[in-house]
Amino acid sequence: MSVKPRFDDAIHAPTRLRVCALLRVTGVAEFNTIATTLELSEAALSKTIRNLAELGYVLTVKQASPARADARRTTSVALTLRGRAAIDGHLAALRELSQ
Numbered sequence: 001m002s003v004k005p006r007f008d009d010a011i012h013a014p015t016r017l018r019v020c021a022l023l024r025v026t027g028v029a030e031f032n033t034i035a036t037t038l039e040l041s042e043a044a045l046s047k048t049i050r051n052l053a054e055l056g057y058v059l060t061v062k063q064a065s066p067a068r069a070d071a072r073r074t075t076s077v078a079l080t081l082r083g084r085a086a087i088d089g090h091l092a093a094l095r096e097l098s099q
Contacts, residue, residue: 005096006089010055015040015048020057020079020087028078031060049077057083 011020018038023029029037035045052058059080062073079087 003085003088003092005093007093008086008090010051010057011086011090015044016052017090019045019048019052019077020083021091023058023077023079024084024087024091028076031075031077034077052083055083055086056080057086 011017015038019034022034022037031042031045031049034040035042038045040048049058049060053060057080059078061076061078063076064073
């Protein structure tokens with residue numbers, strides 16, 4: 001399947017690009033895993049995910065954690081179809097530039 005190369009200013013910001021690229025590979029990831037992997041503070045990651053969710057690029061799901069005895073919940077983050085199309089188009093545009 002061919003992807004139309006298209007820069008996406010919303011994804012191009014470094015933190016957003018890193019989050020989208022990670023989710024493109026993993027499909028879904030827990031909030032803490034993303035923060036640890038990308039070495040981001042919880043505040044910075046929370047803001048980034050909120051911005052991407054407002055754009056319709058990611059979906060978050062909060063659920064009880066079977067590994068925890070307390071009431072805290074975990075947050076999973078995944079790219080939406082729109083988000084996947086946006087990151088694929090953005091990466092294709094970058095590849096086009098580098099050739």
